[in-house]
Amino acid sequence: MKPFAPFFFMLLFLEAFSNIQVCLGDCDNLQDTCPAVPPNKQTIFINGLQCKNPVNVTAQDFRTTELSKAGPTDIFGASLKIVSAAEFNGLNTLGLSIGRIDLDGNGLVNFHYHPRATEIIFVTKGVLLAGFVDTKNQFFQKFLKVGDVFVFPKALFHFCLNTGFEESTVFSVYNSQNPGFVSLSPTTFDTTLESLDKIKKRLMSLSASEA
Template sequence: MKPFVPVFFMLFFFVAFTNIQVCLGDCDNLQDTCPAVPPNKQTIFINGLQCKNPVNVTAQDFRTTELSKAGSTDIFGASVKIVSAAEFSGLNTLGLSIGRTDLDGNGLVNFHYHPRATEMIFVTKGGLLAGFVDTKNQYFQKFLKVGDVFVFPKALFHFFLNIGFEEATVFSVYNSQNPGFVSLSSTTFDTTLESLDKIKKRLISLSASEAQHVTGFISPEVESIYS
């Protein structure tokens, strides 16, 4: 005979599990807007940013020019700018950040991930190769052109590689007001021009093979590319 389960226990679990709020990205905001106080003016620290006094909120809080120009490029020939709520106060509590990536011809955004956000990209100039590796060591990649959209799931290593001779530009949206950015350390591999060219050729070779599973492609170090 099956053990008797009191009705109130069944009711308790039903109420508990039907009332749990799941946060996809950051949790929902509790008011219409909450433009942030600049971090250097904060007097208290919370999981997020303080809100301005509502009487001081203006339309300018919801506008930014941070992505109007490309930034300076790194050793890989790439520039990555992420604008979070810390730089764009109107994003505070909305669970969003935005970004811009510019790549020189043959430029590379090295393998990296965002611990708190999924990233969706939109190509506005040039063509590039984009790919990511999941936790089962499966490799997903696609050649993208102007107008294409691609998504990188939360906290998975991914990269961009400009496969053309002209500059490429990509705009990104993240489902967190503070997505974070974790990249492979420059001490993980040799950063000479010869080594960087070898890394790029290996990425293109993997893409040409259209392999969906890469033996030895070990996350998070991505050893098969940098060995």
């Protein structure tokens, strides 16, 4: 029996591994819908949000006006709004979040990343430069116009720069109901207008061949 022991344990290992579910985004939901209970009404904490009682679910749970207007702009001339399942109850368990970016002329969405999600953007107004940096410090950048789509891989630093004189608007979809947001803090570097202009010019020069 002993000569067969390694082979036997190998079979057990392969059987166990084959039954492990691998989730490339948020794990699949186990029912059709699960509109979330608002966080301030939750009584327990779980990896996600509690579901409403099915008898209380309505069509309103699957509609939001959160992205109908731009939010306030930051020191870079950008407004970034992310609507997750916490704000849009109907997204709960569906593995999705949505967002809106508005950029003033020459505005910049500072370098940031989403630790739990890949992001796809769709340009609806203006012209901009979008790009990301991979783990080998290689830049991937492209000029985008209305109707263009660009993807930022999960957990990689990325940015958007308005290269026109008019405002630009971008809508985003994330493959997580809670994508997270990690940004380079403005306090970690000089944010004078002169320094910000240098950052923008540097990004433009890196993408000169992409025009």
